[in-house]
Amino acid sequence: MGSLVIKGGTLVTPRRVGRGTVYIEDGKIARLAKAPAAEVFEARGLLVLPGAIDAHVHFALPVAGTRSADDFHSGSLAAACGGVTTFIDFTLGHPEVSLPEALEKRLSEAKVSTVDYSLHVEMIGWIPDRVREISEVKDLGVRSFKFYLAYSESGRRTDLRTLKAAMEAIREIGGVAMVHAECDELVDQKKGPFPWARPAISEEVAVAEVGILARETHCQTYIAHISSAPGLSALLRAKREGAPIMGETCPHYLLLDESVYSRPDGHLFTVTPPLRTPADQEALWRALGRGRLQAVATDHCPFTRAQKDPHRDNPEKIPSGLPGVETLLPLLFSAGVAKGKLRLSQLAWYLSEGPARAFGLWPRKGAIAPGSDADLVLLDPNATWTIHAEELHMATDFSPYEGLTVRGKIVGVLSRGEWIYRDGEILARPGRGQFIPWQG
Ligand SMILES: [Zn+2]
Known part of the structure; x- marks a missing residue:
């Protein structure tokens, strides 16, 4: 697996919200700083959430x-x-x-x-x-x-x-x-x-x-x-x-x-x-x-x-x-x-x-920190969209929020450094998910 830099976005963690760069290598967050990478993603204007x-x-x-x-x-x-x-x-x-x-x-x-x-x-x-x-x-x-x-x-x-x-x-x-x-x-x-x-x-x-x-x-x-x-x-x-x-x-x-x-x-x-x-x-x-x-x-x-x-x-x-x-x-x-x-x-x-x-997943999961799995969500905080059950991927024709306008749209999702969702397109392969045992 290659390397990827997410730069220009606002990193969000419980302790700090601020502009930052995430350097990802082999599915893990390697450091929170720039480094030459195979792919660079420009996240200006986006929130980078765990x-x-x-x-x-x-x-x-x-x-x-x-x-x-x-x-x-x-x-x-x-x-x-x-x-x-x-x-x-x-x-x-x-x-x-x-x-x-x-x-x-x-x-x-x-x-x-x-x-x-x-x-x-x-x-x-x-x-x-x-x-x-x-x-x-x-x-x-x-x-x-x-x-x-x-x-x-x-x-x-x-x-x-x-x-x-x-x-x-x-x-x-x-x-x-x-x-x-x-x-x-x-x-x-x-x-x-x-x-x-x-x-x-x-x-x-x-x-x-x-x-x-x-x-x-x-x-x-x-x-x-x-x-x-x-x-x-x-x-x-x-x-x-x-x-x-x-x-x-x-x-x-x-x-x-x-x-x-x-x-x-x-x-x-x-x-x-x-x-x-x-x-x-x-x-x-x-x-x-x-x-x-x-x-x-x-x-x-x-x-x-x-x-x-x-x-x-x-x-x-x-x-x-x-x-x-x-x-x-x-x-x-x-x-x-x-x-x-x-x-x-x-x-x-x-x-x-x-x-x-x-549930014993910390710090492998739930963190934006060196050593953690590169599981990240890129969210556009200003975009809006409307919930319609038929446009969602859950296997039901009912949403309790049908017609609700939502502020904040997911632009991309990374799981262990791999794009699994980007610009409305599902890129994930079934079966790629892993069981994460209790850490420590
Ligand atoms: Zn339950």
Whole structure:
């Protein structure tokens, strides 16, 4: 592989935003200075961002008798177009399948990916007798474990005693417990993925419980998809009390609110946890602006109209989830940075360094620094475009942001020094993505 210089652009990292040059050699950032190179890219007027890491995607996930519409092929291609150079998906946990077995199976499915990836190991049906499997998974390069406190009806729920035992073991290997925090007993599953069935206090109670376990076990803990002001308050309280706890939110909780459910196509917006109120939205933006969260990720789990429409009047059966991976970076720039709710440096934290540090990818991923993988996004901060589902690459004909005008357009994306997207053209080959093991 040759050398490439990106010059004249504004480099964006959590610590510094300023004019700079990136010299790339053999897929790595070699230095932040000029040197003779085979190719020179003039980035004047563009932002040079670290490649985004979407720490929460579900490709080809079996849900409610169907499968999320994107597989690793289409989903990772859409990721590339959206400036996501690394994604983290999940194993498909099952009580009868050992953790390393589930991991190896999912790793082999992910091989067709066009961008780099890692996995979280789902702890469905895990029991403390199987503690050895946690270190076996570590030996395979994964130290992140996913727990659901809801979904007892489908057998995915982990009780608090089991969670505590797992957190003690995860702490031992220096890993992280990722938790879907909704209190099962406060959720009315039969009424579907709507705020009247999954109230904000179900999130608050669950985050509070997990926060106490994190404080007691000293296990690094990451709360997925915080959707509400009460859930957020519980997270911040746990942090103040010394819990090693991190929070994630998603673009849909920042840009959309529950009013969409009264639209004729409201069922297409179903997602778990559900969309909440404008006041919840504002609380999440404030927390982001104050640097209180670790990451913004998408919980990407798209379905087509054909998959959701038959269940319009059957909330219990509707497949719940929204597309996101391709619009993550543009939406956070447009609705956050361009609107003055987020600083550019914070964009680099929430989409790159924050998730990289949480999930053992740092400093190989998420950094613009010598030695790091040359994963970069070139963004024109002044260009505008309009979201139309049919023009995106995600395998769904629905976008919750249809018709929204977005400020900031991705001009080019580099993954390990290779152009995978440039001027609207996909240059990535399926299968070029690599599994990135936990660093250190
Ligand atoms: Zn999820």
